[in-house]
Amino acid sequence: MTRRTPLLLQIAPGDPRPINRQIVDGVRRLIASGELPVGAALPSVRGLAQQLTVNPNTVAKAYSELSAEGWLDARAGLGLFVAPPRQRLSKAEVERRLEEAVQRFVGDVIALDVPADRVLERVADELAQLAPKRSA
Amino acid sequence: MTRRTPLLLQIAPGDPRPINRQIVDGVRRLIASGELPVGAALPSVRGLAQQLTVNPNTVAKAYSELSAEGWLDARAGLGLFVAPPRQRLSKAEVERRLEEAVQRFVGDVIALDVPADRVLERVADELAQLAPKRSA
Amino acid sequence: MTRRTPLLLQIAPGDPRPINRQIVDGVRRLIASGELPVGAALPSVRGLAQQLTVNPNTVAKAYSELSAEGWLDARAGLGLFVAPPRQRLSKAEVERRLEEAVQRFVGDVIALDVPADRVLERVADELAQLAPKRSA
Amino acid sequence: MTRRTPLLLQIAPGDPRPINRQIVDGVRRLIASGELPVGAALPSVRGLAQQLTVNPNTVAKAYSELSAEGWLDARAGLGLFVAPPRQRLSKAEVERRLEEAVQRFVGDVIALDVPADRVLERVADELAQLAPKRSA
DNA sequence: GTGGTCTAGACCACG
């Protein structure tokens, strides 16, 4: 059980986010959307590195971040697995980070002269697409 | 009406954004909200740097970015002025950047396990607060 | 203000903890004990690396972990600073981690055939020595 | 009284400790609590490996560690048996290890902002629960 | 100068 699945994860060269960030976001999304269920095994560090043609250290760093954030559990010699969901951050910390993300996002978007409705619509679409099977 | 006004701009040491980003965002916001009308003169690089107690290079870089984005026009020997509104980016480019910002934002927010409604509400608030009297 | 102080931090070659862990623990301790007050600047990555004669990447990793945990704020081009205290983790997560640490500690110590009183005494000493000027 | 008893030992997949560590801790605990009396035979490497569905190498390594620490004695051709109590480590070595464990534990716990009383209480509970009928 | 990211290649413990 929990066979390793060829992860549907891609690195976009044009994406301004650093590679390690793209991996973290991608995996988080797969977990949040339920595509990677609790207990599922992730591709090995070396395996994913090869698949994405990036350095293994880069993948390792991303995985390690995800573990620190509580999304993954690492077992030396066995591999990495999707961790059971848990409320990691205090309400205050969640609030702080949400505020930060919103500030940054609006700062980015305001420069584009896009009507507020369209922005909200796009965000709503993207959030809906996650089909939050996991988040509370 | 091109008098140099003491810019209502502040640098927050606690703000996680780099200083140059704070300046760019701040000026863009002042323009978008109409507080800096078309044709208004901006403080000199040295002046603003002194006012904010930051490195002049940082201010220069921020101004240069704002000019490149079409928010400011340089008049040789006179300084920088708020440029008349125009389509500063191609529609495709706007789409690309919007997409990017949304992806990043959702990537950040997904980690927080916040209900989509609350996220949208916060974004809407923040967008509204900018009172885009100028942007279309 | 916030002059960089030659950090009272040492790497013990005999210590079984990896170097990066020793740095993280050491800095956390200095912050928790109040020896590094809020806003204090930390030695630069390269500087500390030289002082400890370890690779800068190792220090960078430790610092990055401390930032992720909310103990430090990093400002590119400026350096790292002790962050204002905040309740980062949910009560449940704190409980989980405390449980884990206790389990591990007792597992280590039970093998030593040391009377429980002595163990508790040593832990109490060590905790008291932190003079919790910062923790709530 | 040297009959092989079906060992009351379990491997928890969720446990963050590596498997070999879980075995070592488990056996030590059984000996310390007297559930495995002096002279008792331990399950064979293959037997325990099968029972726990882990790699025999892992069990062998755990047993070898326990022997090195003086908890088990090997009788050639017969298997492993619980060794009579003795001073397994020099006093200095015990002190060193205790010190190390305390340092690490406090380093972990300091990050959690938990009152010292609660920490001590939890440690005392856990130590008491081991009911050291055997250790001095 | 600062921190952040990436690559390359090595060694270790675990299974």
Place this chain on the structure above:
DNA sequence: GTGGTCTAGACCACT
């Protein structure tokens, strides 16, 4: 085979 750590050296954005 697995993940984790460390070193070495490079490039980037920011100040």
